[in-house]
Amino acid sequence: MNAPVSGQGGDWRSYVQRLEALAARSGLNFHPVEFEAVPDAFMMEIAVYGLPVRMPHWSFGVRYIYQLIQRNMGNSRLFEVVFPGNPGHAYLAASNGLAENILVTAHVLGHADFSKNNLLFRRCQEQVSDKIVEHAANHARQIQQAIETYGMQRVEAVLDAALALEQHIDVDQSLRRARYPEYLANAKPLVDDAFKKRFASLDPTAASSGVEVKKRAPIPPHPERDLLWFIANYAPEMESWERDIFLAVREESFYLYTVLAKQIKNEGWAA
Secondary structure, three states, rough: OOOOOOOOOHHHHHHHHHHHHHHHHHOOOOOOOOEEEOHHHHHHHHHHHHOOOOOOOHHHHHHHHHHHHHHHOOOOOOOOOEEOOOEEEEEEEOOOOHHHHHHHHHHHHHHHHHHHHHHHHHHHHHHOOOOOOHHHHHHHHHHHHHHHHHHHHHHHHHHHHHHHOOOOOOOOOOOOOOOOOOOOOOEEEOOOOOHHHHHOOOHHHHHHHHHHOEOOOOOOOOOOOOOOHHHHHOOOOOOEEEEEEEHHHHHHHHHHHHHHHHHHHHHHHOO
8 A cells, every 4th residue: 555645635545455354354355455545636647538547638637627617516526436457456535634535535435346246347347358457558658758759749539439439339349349240150061952053154153163152241241330440450551550559548448437437336336
């Protein structure tokens, strides 16, 4: 664990192990959680970015301003932000009092139990990896390298397009899914039938091989919900670094989808 943070709630860490033991005795089964107290400004940053470190984009600044206005008007206050994983990461507001941090720590352990045992959380985490925080940091470095190589304007245009489609994923498909089959799966050997042989002889290619000619599959072969995957794999004029950005946004979207889709149930369980 990190060193204690001085201030109003600085001694709350002495309760963490006791709360973990109490949660285990109560039947909760959770991955380890790394707790850290952070300034309120940083708390708002990680809340609007969705991850502690994430690719840079102007849209996150817009969300930050909205969150800041809500807080200054007294309509919103962040006590904690939790990122499921193994280990999980929990950020507590440094302005919290001791009693608030004790309650919030117990609440976080409820989140950790839910994320480990909920089937949708478990499936997406197995695909994305339990180390999503580290993966997002790698994506941020990847974006920064692209900016240095290709310029801010070009990279921002790609991010504009990718983040506009971040909700258009298909969690029923695998994160690392294969491309579509190139041909329709209807080529079958001809049976020993005189009429079919005579019909096949009308096509010189089929007649010489004795097999029906393969037909190329349409693209897409069926309605496609995962637009980020489809564009990254089939857009004809994209460069490799642009495809990588689309796939990076898609990977983070797989993680964030579960957080949003299960938000009410997750909060209810942790309460």
